[in-house]
Amino acid sequence: MKQEHGMTLIVKTVTRISVWLILLYGCYIIFHGHLTPGGGFGGGVIIALALLNVMLAYGREFTSNWLNIKLLHDVESSSVILFLVVGIFGMALGGAFLYNFLDHGTLFHLISSGTILPLNILIGIKVAMSLFLVVWVLSAVKEEKGDAE
Amino acid sequence: MIVYILCFALILIGLYGVLTKRDLIKIILSLGILGYSVHLLLILIAYRKESLYPILSEGKKVVSMVDPLPQALVLTSIVIELGTTAVLVALAIRLFEKYKTYDITEIRRLHG
Numbered sequence: 001m002k003q004e005h006g007m008t009l010i011v012k013t014v015t016r017i018s019v020w021l022i023l024l025y026g027c028y029i030i031f032h033g034h035l036t037p038g039g040g041f042g043g044g045v046i047i048a049l050a051l052l053n054v055m056l057a058y059g060r061e062f063t064s065n066w067l068n069i070k071l072l073h074d075v076e077s078s079s080v081i082l083f084l085v086v087g088i089f090g091m092a093l094g095g096a097f098l099y100n101f102l103d104h105g106t107l108f109h110l111i112s113s114g115t116i117l118p119l120n121i122l123i124g125i126k127v128a129m130s131l132f133l134v135v136w137v138l139s140a141v142k143e144e145k146g147d148a149e
Numbered sequence: 150m151i152v153y154i155l156c157f158a159l160i161l162i163g164l165y166g167v168l169t170k171r172d173l174i175k176i177i178l179s180l181g182i183l184g185y186s187v188h189l190l191l192i193l194i195a196y197r198k199e200s201l202y203p204i205l206s207e208g209k210k211v212v213s214m215v216d217p218l219p220q221a222l223v224l225t226s227i228v229i230e231l232g233t234t235a236v237l238v239a240l241a242i243r244l245f246e247k248y249k250t251y252d253i254t255e256i257r258r259l260h261g
Binding site: 035036037041107108131134138 | 202204205206207224228231235238239242
């Protein structure tokens with residue numbers, strides 16, 4: 001771990017501890033989207049910010065090795081397809097796009113809203129991956145400048 | 150009434166920044182202030198006195214709730230503003246690569 005990449009040791013240590021807590025909090029926000037304020041977008045933004053926290057603290061190179069960027073891109077693209085699949089399933093089973101075909105469960109429980117929870121998770125994955133990849137791509141432009149010119 | 154006036158002042162601050170600043174990053178930040186103040190105005194219009202967020206939860210009495218429609222629309226608007234900000238930042242980075250400056254008066258002279 002060289003010092004010239006990323007920030008100081010203090011920032012790196014704090015990031016190493018806190019990034020998992022931030023990811024966990026993002027997952028909590030996504031999974032409780034139908035019960036409390038929040039949901040797919042808010043939780044996805046929190047997850048993306050956790051990954052960006054690592055990128056700011058450790059530098060871009062470390063993050064590119066730590067995460068499989070191509071896999072993240074594939075996951076981001078496939079989440080939209082899965083959203084469409086859930087919507088078309090609703091069309092097939094209930095007669096309308098995004099029809100709630102799953103069991104509704106009991107009120108105020110975690111499994112209580114049919115297809116809203118899976119859709120929230122898909123939106124969260126999409127938002128997290130796309131927001132992280134946008135900043136990742138924007139930070140890539142500066143490095144490729146030497147090759148382009 | 151005073152909150153609407155303050156919100157309008159915030160909109161004017163954003164507009165002032167967009168119109169008068171020369172630095173591209175400051176212009177992007179001013180656009181952010183402008184957009185978020187508009188969001189704040191929409192949310193404030195939807196607010197009703199002594200009412201809660203429009204989400205049912207266990208043991209909560211159903212009293213008067215704020216209007217959820219502007220909140221949903223503002224959430225969409227936030228997402229759109231995120232996208233436009235990303236595009237603006239990408240354009241600013243491309244301009245900096247070409248002209249080596251963020252000053253828009255320097256960029257106006259096309260060279261290279």
